[in-house]
Amino acid sequence: MVDAAHVKDVRLTADENETITRVGPGTPMGELMRRYWQPVLSSSELPEPDCAPVRVRILGEDLVAFRDTSGRIGLLTEFCAHRRTSLWLGRNEEDGLRCVFHGWKYDITGQCVDMPNVLPEYDFKERVTVRAYPTQELGGVIWAYMGWGVAKGKQPPPPNFEWTRQPESHLHVSRSLQECNWLQALEAGIDSIHTSFLHRRFGGNRPGLAGIRAQATAARLEVRLAPYGYAYASSRPMSEGKGDYVRTYHYVMPFHQIRAIQGETEDSAVRKFKIAGHMWVPVDDHNCMVWNWYYSLDLPLDDDERDEGFWGNGPRFVDAQNGFRSFLNKGNDWGIDREVQKHETFSGIEGVNQQDRAVQEAMGPIVDRSHEHLSHTDMAVFAARRLLLDAIQTVADGGAPPGADESYYDIRAIEKLLPTDADWMEELKDQMYPKGGPDLASAPALGRQE
DSSP states (O other): OOOGGGGGOOSOOHHHHHHHHOOSTTSHHHHHHTTSEEEEEEGGGSOSTTOOOEEEEETTEEEEEEEOTTSOEEEEESBOTTTOOBGGGSEEOSSSEEOTTTOOEEOTTSBEEEOTTSOGGGOOGGGOBOOBOOEEEETTEEEEEOOOGGGGGGOOOOOOOGGGGSOGGGEEEEEEEESSOHHHHHHHHTOSGGGGTTTBBOSSSSSSBOSHHHHOOOOEEEEEEETTEEEEEEEEEOSTTOOEEEEEEEEETTTEEEEEOSOOOTTOOOOSOEEEEEEEEEEETTEEEEEEEEEESSSOOOHHHHOTTTTTOSTTTEEGGGTTEESSOGGGGGGOOHHHHHHTBSSOOSSHHHHHHHHHHTTOSSOOGGGOOOOGGGHHHHHHHHHHHHHHHHHHTTOOOTTSSSTTTTOOOOEEEEOTTOOHHHHHHHHHSTTOOOOOTTSOEESOOO
């Protein structure tokens, strides 16, 4: 478990860096990842029974997904057990996916159900299977549990985040491919203070932050460990004795972030009660899929809120027909405009998520963390790394990792102006845990100055 003893040694070794970033089958982090539900596709990508199958690459595995005649989702290893051609070429028909090479057909469990090229006396379909993973549809997303071997019998409960239970009118979900290791994408997302710099706007009308976080660029960070990962807050001192602007977050193992976007301003004017977050899901060691979601707990989302121009997603930025790749990428320097950087925005790159993508991809495919120099404001990053490394050992010892239960189902992230001497957890716990939750008042707190 993360504790104060770790704080003195915050830099990862080269070996730890290797352990925590590699996600393929049989790797320590890969085994940990396979103990959780993975978002693999949007439901809209398999819009109807017997529609075209879709390729999926996740955790270093090549898979194919299909919706069968009965509407069920199958997620199979991509290659036919017969002669190993791709089942993505297959015919989706009559409750199964049929290989176009010799007609072998598989149901959603991976069982071969037909060998039309073999005479009855030589048929052995009952002995042939391809690997298949169980799936769930929640929140317009298709999820898969990829545990195998010992982990196959340890499937966790469904990923019933609050956002997955909202009506379509109140929920927006998108995704984009990022060309770097999943961990450096996650770490940037749970790093609160970077938003005051990377996303700052100081002139013109381009997307960017111009409010409290752009004005108050230094913060105190505190992490409270929880059964699912941790809750943490960044507290930014305001001018003229106005107290602290406190923004809370949750990190849910292994790659979920929940953040506040209620629109708190200096005069405490609040817009819709909205909450947002990301999932940074490993495609393989050098790529990840970034899922973006937000939802409203009162009024429906309008068209402007679904327009992702501000965030740097959507059709203008992301090529959904080409693996959700970004049009602006390392090959064209993420579209950086040095004149805009001088006069309008801190980065010169358009779109908040596009700015994140640029700095994360610019680190290289897998950053070497053994050369870092971390500060107090990196406390959330440090804590996530240690939780992941501890969870790897827990799984290796046969235990259940944090977040593989129901402890995160109803948690929320809140932002609010509070008195400088207020205990943020005590003040906000009823809003952060509206249906009750862990008592974090006495939980280990990283970053608190005693």
